[in-house]
Amino acid sequence: MEANGEPAVVELRIPCKPEYVGVARLALLGVASRMRFSYDQVEDVRLAVGEACTTSVEWATKNRRDDSEITVRSSITDDKLTVDIIDDAGEREESPGEQNKESDPQNLGALLITLLVDEVTVTPRNGGTHVKMVKYAGQ
């Protein structure tokens, strides 16, 4: 962990498939455990990253892109953890009638991410999506 300046970076690439989401969670558990996070905050990070990867996997399945990959990049400084989750799972376009279903896990997943981390942005990119989340340590 760097005291100041450039963050330390841990990058992981996983297949965009359900059975690999647990691998990303495990990696983030290791990363977050090294930081000044409480037990609950480490769990928050693990759950938020799991939800973001799950959403990527669900879109990959819908868009028939499950041969693609997810990149999970953690940037670590003394006071914050930034996690970039970048997929090539295709565009996230809901078909009419599929939106806002209460029990839709993707809505629940998005809600959980918002509640668990301090900042989250979701940006479409060429052929996929970039989710950036930030969690501040020592808060």
Added chain:
Amino acid sequence: MNFKIDTYNMDSGVPVITLDGEVDVYTAPQLKQQMVSLLESGTTHMVIDLTNVEYFDSTALGVLIGGLKRIRERDGNLSLICPSPRIRRVFEITGLDKIFDIYDNAEEARSGIAALR
């Protein structure tokens, strides 16, 4: 992946699905399948025991909500056993602790269901 699913019946005949390990996008379909097969057999009350669950995500929550909707359509109920604060927290932050009956152990669930029936 560390996951196990089993089903047994309480003395009252109410089925209990016990889960062990991580319930997520990979393993939640097994929970769904088990719940659907109980619903198809005519079950009106069901308990899901999360005592040994180590991780529970939105996919798993979605499966429980879907099951609860179907079982309430036939005037039944789906109860949870969830003593772990870590897992209970997922229900609390999403507000779902208010729509599920959540018990600390099998004994409490048994009494709670007996009072409902």
